[in-house]
Amino acid sequence: MKSTLLDAIGNTPLVQLQKVVPSGAARVVVKLESTNPTGSMKDRMAKAAIERAAADGRLQPGGTVVEYTAGTTGISLALVCAAKGYALEVVFSDAFSEEKLRTMQAFGAHINLVPSDNRKITAELIKAMISAADQISLRPGHWYCDQLNNHDAIEGYPPLGEELWQQAGGQIDAFVQSVGTAHSIHGAMRALSKHSGTILCIAVEPAESAVLSGQASGSHQIEGIGIGFMPPLWQPELVDEILTVTTAEAKEMTRRLAREEGIFAGTSSGANVVAAIRIARRLGPGATVATVIVDSGLRYLSTDVYSSQPGT
Numbered sequence: 001m002k003s004t005l006l007d008a009i010g011n012t013p014l015v016q017l018q019k020v021v022p023s024g025a026a027r028v029v030v031k032l033e034s035t036n037p038t039g040s041m042k043d044r045m046a047k048a049a050i051e052r053a054a055a056d057g058r059l060q061p062g063g064t065v066v067e068y069t070a071g072t073t074g075i076s077l078a079l080v081c082a083a084k085g086y087a088l089e090v091v092f093s094d095a096f097s098e099e100k101l102r103t104m105q106a107f108g109a110h111i112n113l114v115p116s117d118n119r120k121i122t123a124e125l126i127k128a129m130i131s132a133a134d135q136i137s138l139r140p141g142h143w144y145c146d147q148l149n150n151h152d153a154i155e156g157y158p159p160l161g162e163e164l165w166q167q168a169g170g171q172i173d174a175f176v177q178s179v180g181t182a183h184s185i186h187g188a189m190r191a192l193s194k195h196s197g198t199i200l201c202i203a204v205e206p207a208e209s210a211v212l213s214g215q216a217s218g219s220h221q222i223e224g225i226g227i228g229f230m231p232p233l234w235q236p237e238l239v240d241e242i243l244t245v246t247t248a249e250a251k252e253m254t255r256r257l258a259r260e261e262g263i264f265a266g267t268s269s270g271a272n273v274v275a276a277i278r279i280a281r282r283l284g285p286g287a288t289v290a291t292v293i294v295d296s297g298l299r300y301l302s303t304d305v306y307s308s309q310p311g312t
Contacts, residue, residue: 006083009036009043010159014167014290019260020253020273025280026287029168030273031160034265038075038103039296044156045183046076049145050084052152059143064089066137067145068129070121070180070224071100072266072295077145078107089142091133095119096223099299112136120219123209123228147181149232157187164188164290165195173283174200176243176276176291178225178268179212182234184292189238200240204275207244212236221247224268224294243278245271251305254297258306264297267305 002008012035017028033041053059064087067077074090081088088109092101095116104111114129116122130148137144147153165172175192177185182203189201205211206226209218217228222245247267254270257263269292276291283289300306 004083005037006047006080009047011163012036014164015263017261017273020256021277021280024285025277026173026283026285026289028273028276028280028289028291030263030269030276031164031167031290031292032263033160034263034293034296038079039298040072040076041157041160041184041292041294042073042076043079044160045147045153046073046080046156048156049147049150049153050077050080050086052155053143053145054084059086060141062086062141064139064142065145066133066142067091067147068126068133069147071096071104071299072224073147074104074109075100075107075299078104078109081109082107089133089136091129091136093125093129095121095125097300098302103299117219119221121209121221121223121226121228122219123217126227126229147183148227150183151233153181154183154187154190154233157184158191160184160292161188161191165192168288168290170195171288172196172199172290173287174202174276174279174289176202176204176272176279176289178204178222178271178275178294179231179234180225180227180268182231186233186235186238188292200279201238202275202279203239203242204271205242205244206250206271207246210242210244213242213244222250222267222271223300224266225271243275245274249274254300254305257293258297263293265293266295266297266300269293269295
C-alpha cells in the first residue's frame with residue numbers, strides 16, 4: 001500500500017508492441033506512463049518541481065503555483081497542488097483539448113485562456129501563453145513553475161530511465177522520445193547512459209515545425225511537443241539523431257495503437273511509436289528500441305484523433 005497518492009507516481013509497466021511493428025524489425029517496448037495517477041508521465045516532473053521549490057522556500061505553505069501549459073503538465077501540477085494544499089493558476093489555450101481544461105478545473109485549478117488561431121499550435125501562441133503566466137507570477141505569494149526553464153523538473157525523469165533499464169532486462173539499444181521542454185529525454189537518458197554508453201538517443205518533433213532539425217517554425221496538432229522555438233534547456237550534444245513525424249502520421253499511429261494493441265494514448269505517443277518503428281527497422285532483429293506512451297487517450301476524445309476516424 002502507498003502512504004499517499006503521490007507515492008503512486010512512477011514504476012509504470014513496460015510492454016512490447018505486438019502488431020504495429022513490422023516483421024524483421026527490432027523489438028519495440030513502450031513505457032505505459034498513462035498508468036500514473038493523472039494518466040501522464042508529467043506527474044513525475046510536477047512532483048519533483050513542487051517538492052524542490054517547497055523545500056528551499058520558493059513555494060511557501062498555502063502559496064499559489066503558476067504555469068503555462070498545453071494541459072498535460074497543468075493536470076499533473078493540479079494533482080500535486082491538490083494533494084499538498086497549494087492553489088494553481090494555469091495559462092491554457094483553446095488549441096488544446098477540452099478534456100484537459102475540465103480535468104485541471106476538477107482538481108481545483110483556475111484557468112486563464114489565451115485564444116489560438118483556429119486551434120493551431122504555433123510559437124506565437126506559446127509565447128503569448130508564457131507572457132500571460134509571467135504577469136500572473138508577479139502577484140504576491142505566487143511561485144512560477146516556468147517548466148521550460150525549470151531545472152528541477154528534469155529530476156523527475158531519471159527514475160523513468162532507471163525503470164526502463166531494469167524492466168527491459170538491461171537490453172536497450174535506442175531510446176526514442178518526443179520533445180516539448182526536453183526534460184524527459186534528457187532525464188531518462190541520464191539514467192540510461194550510466195548503464196550503457198552505446199544507447200542511441202533519438203529525439204522526435206513535428207515535421208510541420210521541425211525547429212530542432214533547423215527548419216522553420218510552423219503550426220501542427222501534436223499536443224505537448226513542438227513548441228515552435230528552441231527549448232531553453234535543450235542539449236543537442238546529448239542526442240544522436242532527430243526524427244520528424246507529421247501530424248497525420250502521429251494521429252494514424254495513435255488510432256492504430258488503440259485498435260491493434262489496445263493501448264489508448266495521445267498523439268505525441270503516436271509520434272513516438274512512428275519514430276521508434278523507423279529505428280527498429282534500421283537496427284533489425286535482436287535489438288531493442290524503447291519509447292514512451294506519454295499519456296492517456298481519455299484526454300483526446302473530443303479531438304479529431306478519435307472523433308473523426310475512417311469508418312465511423
